[in-house]
Amino acid sequence: MSIIKTNGVILRVSNFGEYDRYLTVLTPKLGAIDILAKGVRRTKGGKARATEVFSVCQFMLYERNEKYYLNGVQLVEGFIGLQKDVVRLTCAAHLTDVWLTAVRYEDEAVPLYELAAYTLYALATGTTTPHAIVRACEVRVLTQAGFGFYVERCGFCGQDVSTDEQVDFSLAACQPVCERPGCRKAVAELRFNCGIDSTAIISLDNSVRMALDYFATAPLPRLFHFHISQRVQSVLDRLVPAYLSGRFEREFNKLNFLNKL
């Protein structure tokens, strides 16, 4: 029985049986895996603490019949700040859904693992608002998965719109649309086909495009060191979740909980 040593961030925890726990862990080399932690709820102290949700740990595992079992675990970072704040915790749970979806689109999980660890750190300790962190992380996930926002040219005729003051972005088409009647007509038909209403075109000004560009390209350690205005945030709130659902072909509903508070 050979021991596998890996870092990982625990994204979900479910208790199982009387003393056991299943951990869903995002790792740099193995992607997202489920680990059975036998007897972990019976032990007090280190091992139990290191198997809490959103902990970054070093794991010692063994594999049997294509299942992973916990042999040992060492806590690297616990992000205590997350557990005490329902807004931050909900944002982390939402991003967990996004990461566990995105990992299926990646050949290599290292960038996603690093992004998840930095994002949790920012959510737990940063001064940037949780909602802004969510949007920045979503744009980065999309970019890493090959679905980055492309706002340089009209997606229908190819006309350069990069110097325009406003770029109209069609949610139904997931790309910009210029003023030409033919391109507008193409969007109108798409809208009709998808059943998305007329609000499906979102106007992106320079500040919004700069924010999208920053989220896509900033070095990871600086990714969450930014400030955006309420107006930019509200445009991103309309744009990014719809685009994310379109690209990953599923809804992400956990943040709806915050709107009900």
Ligand SMILES: [Zn+2]
């Ligand atoms: Zn066009």
